[in-house]
Amino acid sequence: MRRVVITGVGVISPIGNNAPDFWESIAACRPGIDFITKADVSQARFRKAGEVKGFVSEEHFDDKSLFWLDLFAQYGIVSAREAVKDSGIEFTDELRDMTGVLTGSCLGGITTEDGLYYKLYVEKVKRQPPISIPKCMSNAAASHISMEFGVTGATLSVSTACSSANHAMGQAFWFVRQGTLDVAIAGGAEAPIAYGNLGAWETMRVVSSDTCRPFSKERSGMVLGEGGAMFIMEELEHARARGAKIYAEIVGFGMSADAHHLTMPLAEGASKAMKLAMKDGGLAPEQVGYINAHGTATQANDVMETNAIRLAFGSHADKLAVSSTKSMTGHSLGAAGAIEAAATILGMHNKILPPTANFISADPECDLDVIPNASRPAEVEAAISNSFAFGGLNAVLAFKRWNG
Amino acid sequence: MADGTVEERVIKVFADFKKISPDEIKSDTTFEEMGLDSLDGLNLIFELEEEFDITVPDDKVQEMKSIKEVVAGVQYLIDNPYDASAEAQKMMEREIAARKAADAKLAEEEAEDDADTPAETPETAGTAETVETDETGEASEPAEDAGAAVDPPSPDVKKPAGS
Numbered sequence: 346m347r348r349v350v351i352t353g354v355g356v357i358s359p360i361g362n363n364a365p366d367f368w369e370s371i372a373a374c375r376p377g378i379d380f381i382t383k384a385d386v387s388q389a390r391f392r393k394a395g396e397v398k399g400f401v402s403e404e405h406f407d408d409k410s411l412f413w414l415d416l417f418a419q420y421g422i423v424s425a426r427e428a429v430k431d432s433g434i435e436f437t438d439e440l441r442d443m444t445g446v447l448t449g450s451c452l453g454g455i456t457t458e459d460g461l462y463y464k465l466y467v468e469k470v471k472r473q474p475p476i477s478i479p480k481c482m483s484n485a486a487a488s489h490i491s492m493e494f495g496v497t498g499a500t501l502s503v504s505t506a507c508s509s510a511n512h513a514m515g516q517a518f519w520f521v522r523q524g525t526l527d528v529a530i531a532g533g534a535e536a537p538i539a540y541g542n543l544g545a546w547e548t549m550r551v552v553s554s555d556t557c558r559p560f561s562k563e564r565s566g567m568v569l570g571e572g573g574a575m576f577i578m579e580e581l582e583h584a585r586a587r588g589a590k591i592y593a594e595i596v597g598f599g600m601s602a603d604a605h606h607l608t609m610p611l612a613e614g615a616s617k618a619m620k621l622a623m624k625d626g627g628l629a630p631e632q633v634g635y636i637n638a639h640g641t642a643t644q645a646n647d648v649m650e651t652n653a654i655r656l657a658f659g660s661h662a663d664k665l666a667v668s669s670t671k672s673m674t675g676h677s678l679g680a681a682g683a684i685e686a687a688a689t690i691l692g693m694h695n696k697i698l699p700p701t702a703n704f705i706s707a708d709p710e711c712d713l714d715v716i717p718n719a720s721r722p723a724e725v726e727a728a729i730s731n732s733f734a735f736g737g738l739n740a741v742l743a744f745k746r747w748n749g
Numbered sequence: 750m751a752d753g754t755v756e757e758r759v760i761k762v763f764a765d766f767k768k769i770s771p772d773e774i775k776s777d778t779t780f781e782e783m784g785l786d787s788l789d790g791l792n793l794i795f796e797l798e799e800e801f802d803i804t805v806p807d808d809k810v811q812e813m814k815s816i817k818e819v820v821a822g823v824q825y826l827i828d829n830p831y832d833a834s835a836e837a838q839k840m841m842e843r844e845i846a847a848r849k850a851a852d853a854k855l856a857e858e859e860a861e862d863d864a865d866t867p868a869e870t871p872e873t874a875g876t877a878e879t880v881e882t883d884e885t886g887e888a889s890e891p892a893e894d895a896g897a898a899v900d901p902p903s904p905d906v907k908k909p910a911g912s
Contacts, residue, residue, distance in 0.1 A: 380841060390833040392841045550791060550807050554837050608788055
């Protein structure tokens with residue numbers, strides 16, 4: 346069976362606009378959650394989010410390109426560029442034919458869409474501008490990336506709420522493993538900090554007016570985030586033949602549906618996805634040393650996820666280190682799985698486990714080792730990264746440390 | 750203003766939502782008896798906010814599990830209006846003030862350190878604020894939850910980014 350490795354990483358996040366800066370923030374336990382500047386929250390119950398800082402669109406795109414690019418697509422393209430450059434890959438015509446792009450985005454060009462509706466209903470414009478569909482469609486990032494690199498293999502975008510990126514990356518992994526592609530550019534991108542969308546989140550009463558404190562007794566909900574992360578997933582022999590640097594091996598992908606509730610998660614569903622990811626990767630539970638949790642810091646998720654981990658790992662759960670990097674980045678929805686995969690992969694590569702920030706005191710119902718408030722030097726053989734979406738759609742990725 | 754007592758109006762909201770006759774709902778009927786789950790609860794709170802033009806805080810939502818409790822909660826909020834965004838604004842201003850104070854204190858300490866010979870190590874006395882850097886720059890220092898001091902945003906309210 347073909348094996349698939351990660352040979353390039355690109356990240357734009359609230360804690361760093363490239364992979365090295367992102368990783369430095371993770372290792373230093375430095376959250377990027379702060380008061381929202383990109384939308385009007387003067388009437389809102391919550392004021393904070395994980396915003397990307399200091400990202401100047403004009404530094405990355407000329408005016409002609411920007412005309413067609415919502416912020417989410419910009420994040421996707423810039424992180425893909427970093428990943429491609431990082432990998433050192435050279436796209437020959439032959440390779441372009443066997444390379445595809447698979448991205449996750451929950452909301453696509455929501456900022457653009459928000460503005461267009463304002464023009465339509467408030468300013469009562471008579472005509473929609475032609476950029477409406479191309480700029481807002483949630484496959485825009487995947488399409489632009491494929492055009493930029495001229496890659497013509499299987500390319501798609503997935504929208505499964507908070508699991509979008511994991512679903513996209515899992516499929517990318519399978520496409521490379523099964524030979525549909527030799528290389529995949531895969532990840533997620535999201536820019537949800539738009540007025541209308543913030544109101545929609547507020548009314549769900551799951552957003553904290555404090556900050557994001559996963560697994561803490563004092564947690565009071567999630568905090569939104571934004572950004573993008575992309576990876577080069579490459580068939581192992583192809584990577585070896587060109588002497589590529591290898592960050593980690595992606596070994597498993599597991600999916601499930603809760604079939605339970607539109608917004609409340611279910612431990613049995615989540616644990617099924619974790620078990621399937623390990624089965625797909627040929628991993629025994631005892632081989633897993635670290636879990637990057639979905640860890641949104643809602644009352645519901647953190648308890649459910651603790652129970653799901655115990656169901657999936659049995660007694661080994663007490664030996665696991667589990668953390669939620671949403672504590673530092675916020676919840677970037679369709680990009681979350683990708684940004685969290687970056688934390689997981691770079692953590693394994695650098696032998697430092699990411700922490701759960703903002704932790705105050707332990708919740709007896711979340712009684713796992715959650716690596717509170719400081720990253721931990723440790724080497725793990727394998728790690729998994731969880732995404733559990735609204736609507737009960739679960740997607741889990743499994744990685745193995747690359748020892749060379 | 751709508752007709753009826755608070756209780757009658759509350760019962761009508763629930764009856765309309767469940768598409769049943771108001772006669773089927775009594776004062777002591779619980780959400781459980783009505784077969785309402787958490788999402789239904791969320792929608793009902795929204796309908797009540799619209800009906801009475803009130804804002805229900807998250808912690809009040811937990812107290813409202815029966816018609817009687819809802820009526821009491823709604824009446825309380827009519828008499829004591831809750832302004833969620835004002836609360837959020839106050840929290841933000843408090844945090845900004847606290848950060849400014851922490852920054853000022855740090856600047857003062859740094860100025861003192863520069864001026865004096867460092868005779869004693871400053872005590873951190875259990876407050877979560879200060880992160881005195883030692884030289885190792887190790888990965889593992891526990892950090893403040895708000896991260897490094899950041900200037901608060903100017904309330905520059907723009908129209909949506911749009912095209």
